[in-house]
Amino acid sequence: MGQSIDDKEITRELWQSRLPICFILSDEDMSKVNRSELPEPLYLMLARHSYFPCIIEKIHRYYSTYFKENVNETTNNINLANLWLEFESIPLKWHYPIGVLYDLYASSVSSTSHLPWQITVHLSKFPEGEILRFPDKESIEAHYMSTIKEADALKHKGQIIGDMQKRDHKQLWNSLLQDKYDGFWNINNKLMNYTDNLQYFRYIPFRVYIVDKPFIQKLFSPYDIDQDKFMTLNDLLDFVLHHEAQCELLANEKKILNTNVDDYQVIIHGIQPPINTPIQWLSEHFSYPDNFLHICLIEKRT
Amino acid sequence: MSTVEGDENESLGNASNSAVTNEETSSNTTRSGPLNDSEGGAKVVFLLKAAGGAPILKKKKWALPRSKTMGHIVEFLKKYMQLDSQQQQQLFLYVNQSFAPALDTTIGSVNDCFSSEGTLVLHYSLTQAWG
Numbered sequence: 001m002g003q004s005i006d007d008k009e010i011t012r013e014l015w016q017s018r019l020p021i022c023f024i025l026s027d028e029d030m031s032k033v034n035r036s037e038l039p040e041p042l043y044l045m046l047a048r049h050s051y052f053p054c055i056i057e058k059i060h061r062y063y064s065t066y067f068k069e070n071v072n073e074t075t076n077n078i079n080l081a082n083l084w085l086e087f088e089s090i091p092l093k094w095h096y097p098i099g100v101l102y103d104l105y106a107s108s109v110s111s112t113s114h115l116p117w118q119i120t121v122h123l124s125k126f127p128e129g130e131i132l133r134f135p136d137k138e139s140i141e142a143h144y145m146s147t148i149k150e151a152d153a154l155k156h157k158g159q160i161i162g163d164m165q166k167r168d169h170k171q172l173w174n175s176l177l178q179d180k181y182d183g184f185w186n187i188n189n190k191l192m193n194y195t196d197n198l199q200y201f202r203y204i205p206f207r208v209y210i211v212d213k214p215f216i217q218k219l220f221s222p223y224d225i226d227q228d229k230f231m232t233l234n235d236l237l238d239f240v241l242h243h244e245a246q247c248e249l250l251a252n253e254k255k256i257l258n259t260n261v262d263d264y265q266v267i268i269h270g271i272q273p274p275i276n277t278p279i280q281w282l283s284e285h286f287s288y289p290d291n292f293l294h295i296c297l298i299e300k301r302t
Numbered sequence: 303m304s305t306v307e308g309d310e311n312e313s314l315g316n317a318s319n320s321a322v323t324n325e326e327t328s329s330n331t332t333r334s335g336p337l338n339d340s341e342g343g344a345k346v347v348f349l350l351k352a353a354g355g356a357p358i359l360k361k362k363k364w365a366l367p368r369s370k371t372m373g374h375i376v377e378f379l380k381k382y383m384q385l386d387s388q389q390q391q392q393l394f395l396y397v398n399q400s401f402a403p404a405l406d407t408t409i410g411s412v413n414d415c416f417s418s419e420g421t422l423v424l425h426y427s428l429t430q431a432w433g
Contacts, residue, residue: 095404132406142402142430142433143404145433146401146402146403146404146433147401149400149433150398150401150403153397153400153401153416154415162400214369214371214407214408214411215407216411217411217414218333218334218414218415219333220333220334224332225332243333243334247344251344251367251368251369
């Protein structure tokens with residue numbers, strides 16, 4: 001794929017995109033505040049490509065001031081491990097990038113939400129089994145690096161990430177945490193190279209999200225050798241929906257997903273890219289810092 | 303895993319997972335292949351291999367419905383291997399001997415992407431063998 005200066009500017013714009021979020025304490029936890037003044041909503045501008053656990057300490061510190069620590073009364077203590085975030089009754093998975101969660105749950109036409117994105121903070125009644133507890137910083141970093149390795153396994157059989165020094169791996173994560181675009185792309189550019197005499201990635205790292213379903217991930221080459229042409233976003237989604245529907249049929253699912261791409265809004269980074277965009281180009285420019293294309297499909301309401 | 307089936311003698315040719323067709327090798331396939339529906343349930347067959355000094359299982363070949371998650375396998379292994387509470391803290395599942403998918407990833411999607419010549423191999427470890 002030819003690189004132009006404009007293409008690189010796109011990666012910089014995506015890096016800088018933010019979401020205004022308003023955190024509100026749940027009614028249940030609000031009733032346990034033992035101060036005369038109740039917590040005001042907490043407003044934060046967060047990077048779409050970041051993860052909630054990266055700012056969990058900020059949230060924890062903010063609400064800690066409203067709960068008196070009492071060694072004999074454990075119910076009033078904030079236990080960070082019990083903290084969870086919720087939007088319209090949906091517990092939010094901490095290991096999904098913030099932008100993906102917004103695109104999937106808050107951007108649909110039928111949603112009554114508007115910006116800032118209003119998220120409820122819970123300090124109790126952790127929904128065991130629905131989500132994992134917020135982990136420590138090392139766990140998020142491990143999850144991020146694992147995702148990068150998986151992406152490279154798909155793109156390059158793991159050759160490029162395997163040849164990189166540990167300090168390069170560290171630079172990817174630290175640049176993400178510290179919001180350093182240049183520091184990040186100095187290393188990430190290597191992951192966008194081609195190997196094996198190909199002019200494209202072996203397979204595209206992508207995940208397709210549809211509400212109430214686990215994400216869908218499949219093998220898909222960005223180039224069709226027989227037809228001698230590059231595959232588009234439409235080609236990928238068409239294949240993914242039909243293959244997944246076949247899986248559901250074989251598993252005797254009661255409800256089979258809609259396989260018509262036109263019936264969905266296709267959202268990446270909060271926008272709807274033209275459906276005929278080459279998927280190789282999207283992988284190089286629209287991937288999240290974890291090197292995956294996170295594609296949200298929102299069913300259009302007729 | 304209550305839905306486990308398949309004995310040591312079951313030939314891999316009957317496995318219902320396939321990222322490749324019988325005619326192609328994994329290096330030539332351009333996308334996840336058609337599903338072999340002879341099993342009628344679209345189960346994923348996978349091999350569990352020990353790494354990082356973890357105990358070796360007598361039964362290595364297992365089968366699960368596509369929708370089961372990696373977390374389901376981890377929880378099952380913790381009980382099956384009768385790990386003590388100290389060991390139970392950490393059990394890691396690796397794909398490609400390089401990465402550990404998030405625990406809510408389905409075995410179906412891991413299989414669609416990383417099975418090789420009809421088999422999915424997962425390594426389990428009590429240490430972070432591959433980071």
